[in-house]
Amino acid sequence: MIAIPPPLRLLIDGHALTANWRALDRMSGTAATGAAVKADGYGLGAVQVAGRLAQAGCRDFFTATWAEAQALAPLGLTVSVLHGLRAEDVPAALAGFARPVLNTPTQVARWREAGGGPCDVMVDTGMNRLGLAAADVASGLLDGLAIDTLMSHLACADEDAPMNPAQRAALEALRGSTGARRLSLANSAGIALGTGYAFDLTRPGLALYGGIARTELAGVIGQVVTPQAQVLQRRRVPAGATVGYNATWTAPADTEVAILNLGYADGYLRGFSDRGSAVVGDVTLPVIGRVSMDLVALDVDAVPDLAEGDWVSIAFDLPTAAAASGLSQYELLTGLGARYGRVWA
Numbered sequence: 001m002i003a004i005p006p007p008l009r010l011l012i013d014g015h016a017l018t019a020n021w022r023a024l025d026r027m028s029g030t031a032a033t034g035a036a037v038k039a040d041g042y043g044l045g046a047v048q049v050a051g052r053l054a055q056a057g058c059r060d061f062f063t064a065t066w067a068e069a070q071a072l073a074p075l076g077l078t079v080s081v082l083h084g085l086r087a088e089d090v091p092a093a094l095a096g097f098a099r100p101v102l103n104t105p106t107q108v109a110r111w112r113e114a115g116g117g118p119c120d121v122m123v124d125t126g127m128n129r130l131g132l133a134a135a136d137v138a139s140g141l142l143d144g145l146a147i148d149t150l151m152s153h154l155a156c157a158d159e160d161a162p163m164n165p166a167q168r169a170a171l172e173a174l175r176g177s178t179g180a181r182r183l184s185l186a187n188s189a190g191i192a193l194g195t196g197y198a199f200d201l202t203r204p205g206l207a208l209y210g211g212i213a214r215t216e217l218a219g220v221i222g223q224v225v226t227p228q229a230q231v232l233q234r235r236r237v238p239a240g241a242t243v244g245y246n247a248t249w250t251a252p253a254d255t256e257v258a259i260l261n262l263g264y265a266d267g268y269l270r271g272f273s274d275r276g277s278a279v280v281g282d283v284t285l286p287v288i289g290r291v292s293m294d295l296v297a298l299d300v301d302a303v304p305d306l307a308e309g310d311w312v313s314i315a316f317d318l319p320t321a322a323a324a325s326g327l328s329q330y331e332l333l334t335g336l337g338a339r340y341g342r343v344w345a
Contacts, residue, residue, distance in 0.1 A: 007261035008229040009341040011313075012044055016222040018056040020208050023220050024188070025057070028202040029195035034060030036187075036205030038068060038082065043267075043336040044209060044225060048344060051075055053208075062203055069098035080120050080149070084130070090114050099148065103130045108141055120149040121180070125170035126163060127155040134170060142178045149201060150180035157189035157197075158213050164190075168197055189213035211329040212319045225333070227314040227340065229262035229278075234300065234308055243297050244289030249274060256301045258285075260312060263294040267335030268314065271325030272296075277315040280306055284315070 025033040035058050036042075041049035050061055050072055061079045063069045066089045069079045079098040081089075085107045093100050094114060101120040102108050111119055121142060124131030131152060132141070152171045156163045171185050182200035188207035190197045192214040206213050210224040237243060237251045260278070262268050268276070268291060276287035278298055285298045300306050315321065318329040325332070 006339060006341040007232070008227065008266060008339060009343050010044070010336060011226045011228060012048075012342060012344045013222070013224050013226075014048075014052050014344050016210065016224045017049065017208060018052055020210070020221050020224065021053050021056055021058055021204070024191055024202065024204045024207055027191050027195075027220075028186070028198045031186075031195070031198035032060060032182075032201045034058060034062060034184075034201055034203050035208055036062045036203055037072070038062060038064040038205070039334045040068070042205065042209045042330075042333045044333075045342055046071060047075065048342070049208075050077060060201060060203075062205075063098070066092040066098065073097040082122070082130070084122075085110055101151070102145075103132065105132065105136060105141060108132075108145070111145070118146045118148050120151060121145070121147050121178070123150060123152050123171070123174060125152040125167040125185075127153055127167075129153070134174060137174055137177055145179070147178055147180040149182045149184050150174060150178055151184040151201075151203070154185060154187060154190045154197070157187060157193060164193060164197070171199070187213075188217070192216040206329060206333070209333055210318050211333070213329075218319075223317055225336070226316055227262070227266075227268070227336070228311050229260040229296070229314065231258045231306060231308050231310050231312060232261050232295070233259045234306065235259070242289070244273075245292055246290060249289035249297075255288075255299055256304070257288065258298045258300040258306060258312070260296045260298065261294065262296045262314070263292050265293045266337040266339055267332070268296060269325065269327060269331075269335065271327050272321075275324045276321070277324075278312045279315055280310075280312055285312070 035053050037046040037050050040046045069081050081098050082101050084103040085100040101122050103122045122131040184201040186197040186202040188204040207221050237255045237257050239253045243249045270291050273290045278285045280303045283302045288299050289297045322329045
């Protein structure tokens with residue numbers, strides 16, 4: 001097998017990742033601070049992310065599925081699987097490399113029948129997504145379970161919504177109603193709401209990876225990932241000629257154009273058409289025309305020395321990129337495709 005260097009890569013700043021976790025840990029007050037590493041560490045590589053955060057002091061990790069948890073098993077971490085316990089998951093759960101987060105009465109019964117040990121439990125406090133009803137908890141459904149963490153999830157933490165304190169109060173009302181060792185509610189945005197939302201354990205995700213879920217995190221959270229792509233071709237487009245599908249961009253004058261090995265198959269979606277940008281040194285280069293599956297065009301008049309084979313950095317500060325493209329910061333991260341080489345610094 002020939003090793004073929006990819007023509008696009010993600011530069012991942014491991015120091016920024018751990019600095020973000022430490023900042024969120026400080027903001028969490030006396031609560032422990034975990035890390036959501038689902039969706040392959042929000043697209044950056046869960047094993048690499050979790051290993052670095054564990055070295056920084058993180059002790060609680062969260063995945064969506066059992067396959068994601070199993071990938072972390074060699075690291076020997078404490079992992080909770082947020083999507084609970086299907087019948088198909090029982091053998092994996094009994095293997096002991098992760099705890100289930102039980103979400104339904106059926107899952108609670110399944111865990112009891114399997115003779116399962118420690119678990120976590122999700123309770124719904126108003127989001128109406130996953131979780132037991134508070135009435136189920138109050139009825140004694142969980143009696144006798146070895147519950148580490150009783151958790152819920154904020155629906156509107158990125159806004160100043162009345163639902164936030166209502167959900168906080170709903171979880172607080174359950175304190176002491178089970179044998180749970182800890183209560184947990186806050187995600188990244190929830191941490192920014194203040195220590196009253198931290199309870200015993202916070203579960204940041206987006207902010208670890210450079211996302212700004214609330215303005216309180218601006219200046220606190222640093223950028224973690226920067227996509228880079230190679231120039232495949234440099235060409236001169238004459239005035240009046242067009243670039244890309246559907247001819248959405250017309251050259252106002254003779255223009256130097258670079259074609260990059262990057263497109264919507266790599267998560268650089270069509271929302272960046274005529275709106276995205278790239279950076280060479282201190283020069284910003286606009287995306288021109290429509291982003292296609294594998295290619296992007298840039299106006300490179302300002303960088304006369306940029307040539308075929310050179311690397312270009314894509315502007316990917318998450319709040320700015322989200323505003324430019326109309327995509328959420330979450331989509332920008334988790335959509336980063338498999339064709340990137342991932343380079344940790």
